[in-house]
Structures are given as C-alpha cells and as structure tokens.
Amino acid sequence: NAGVTQTPKFQVLKTGQSMTLQCAQDMNHNSMYWYRQDPGMGLRLIYYSASEGTTDKGEVPNGYNVSRLNKREFSLRLESAAPSQTSVYFCASSLSPPYEQYFGPGTRLTVT
Amino acid sequence: GNSVTQMEGPVTLSEEAFLTINCTYTATGYPSLFWYVQYPGEGLQLLLKATKADDKGSNKGFEATYRKETTSFHLEKGSVQVSDSAVYFCALKNNNDMRFGAGTRLTVKP
Numbered sequence: 108n109a110g111v112t113q114t115p116k117f118q119v120l121k122t123g124q125s126m127t128l129q130c131a132q133d134m135n136h137n138s139m140y141w142y143r144q145d146p147g148m149g150l151r152l153i154y155y156s157a158s159e160g161t162t163d164k165g166e167v168p169n170g171y172n173v174s175r176l177n178k179r180e181f182s183l184r185l186e187s188a189a190p191s192q193t194s195v196y197f198c199a200s201s202l203s204p205p206y207e208q209y210f211g212p213g214t215r216l217t218v219t
Numbered sequence: 220g221n222s223v224t225q226m227e228g229p230v231t232l233s234e235e236a237f238l239t240i241n242c243t244y245t246a247t248g249y250p251s252l253f254w255y256v257q258y259p260g261e262g263l264q265l266l267l268k269a270t271k272a273d274d275k276g277s278n279k280g281f282e283a284t285y286r287k288e289t290t291s292f293h294l295e296k297g298s299v300q301v302s303d304s305a306v307y308f309c310a311l312k313n314n315n316d317m318r319f320g321a322g323t324r325l326t327v328k329p
Contacts, residue, residue, distance in 0.1 A: 208263075
C-alpha cells in the first residue's frame with residue numbers, strides 16, 4: 108500500500124518553462140489537494156478536488172492549473188514558471204467529510 | 220476568514236522536559252482542529268485531532284484540547300524524547316478551507 112505518491116522528487120526549471128507535477132493515491136479517497144510550503148508560512152492550499160470531476164481554487168491558485176484525471180490521480184501544472192514558484196509542493200488526499208489528510212513526500216521545485 | 224497562529228520557534232528542550240506549543244485560531248462556525256508533524260525530508264503526518272469544543276485529541280503522549288472560549292488548541296507533552304524532534308503544524312479545517320500555521324521546529328537534546 109503506497110499511500111500518496113508524487114513525481115518528481117526534485118525539479119529545476121528556468122523562468123517561463125512549463126511542467127506538470129503528478130500525484131496518485133491508492134486509498135480510494137474522494138478528495139485530493141495541492142499545497143505549497145514556504146519557509147515561515149506553513150502550508151498554503153493551491154487547489155483541491157472534493158470529488159472526481161470537480162476542482163476548486165484554494166488560497167494561492169494564481170499561476171497554476173490542476174486536473175483530476177480520475178479518482179486516483181490529481182496533477183498540478185505550471186504553465187510559465189516564475190522564481191516566486193520556487194517551493195516544496197505537497198499533494199494530499201482524504202475521505203469526505205473532513206477526515207484526516209494523508210500527505211505525499213513532496214516535490215522540491217526551484218525556478219531560476 | 221479562517222486563520223491559524225502558532226508560536227514561533229525554534230524551540231529547543233532537553234530530553235524529558237515539558238513541551239507546550241501554543242496555537243490559536245480564527246474561524247466562523249465550527250472548524251475541526253489538527254496537529255500535524257513533519258520529520259526531515261518527509262510529508263506531514265497527522266498527530267492528533269479534535270472535531271468539537273472541549274474534545275481532547277491525544278497520540279504518542281501528545282495532547283491538545285479544543286477550547287472554543289479562548290479559540291485555542293495548544294499542544295502539550297509531559298516528557299519529550301530526542302525522537303520528537305520535528306516541525307509541528309497546527310491546522311484547522313472549516314468546510315473545504317484548510318489552513319495551516321507557520322510551523323514550530325522542535326529540537327530535543329539528549
């Protein structure tokens with residue numbers, strides 16, 4: 108049972124490049140989330156998907172898009188990366204209603 | 220809006236010392252409250268939770284009580300161990316809005 112997996116673990120991009128962060132969970136959870144973690148700011152919610160086929164903006168959605176591909180997978184896309192998007196990105200999943208969230212190991216992204 | 224404020228770190232303690240990490244929140248309605256722990260290089264793990272006023276969450280010797288009158292959810296442990304060294308996050312969930320505090324780094328020295 109792998110839980111929540113994320114790929115890649117590390118990525119370096121140049122300003123203006125695009126990339127997609129992948130997330131998958133094998134716990135049959137309804138809800139999935141993308142967060143970014145920055146020093147001194149805790150985690151901030153970028154987007155979430157309460158169920159397959161739905162997505163909603165979180166606290167800091169600008170510059171990102173998401174796709175809930177199926178119940179297992181939830182991807183985060185940066186269309187034109189900026190240095191301000193340098194961060195550690197975490198994917199999480201949970202059952203509904205608001206039960207505990209299970210987190211992936213994170214992706215460390217650097218934009219130069 | 221919803222927000223969480225937790226005490227700034229870092230916190231350094233000797234083994235077997237008493238730990239308190241303060242957390243206060245702002246929310247409308249009746250949020251659920253959580254403490255998560257993050258070990259180096261890993262994602263967050265749920266440590267404990269409370270879903271209504273006066274509930275006490277507990278796990279691995281850690282405790283926190285949901286105090287609606289003071290809008291607080293302070294984390295305590297009576298005797299910390301070196302293995303408790305980590306970053307601790309207070310969080311609230313109010314409908315689909317999840318908010319985290321900035322995190323408190325705890326270092327326990329032998």
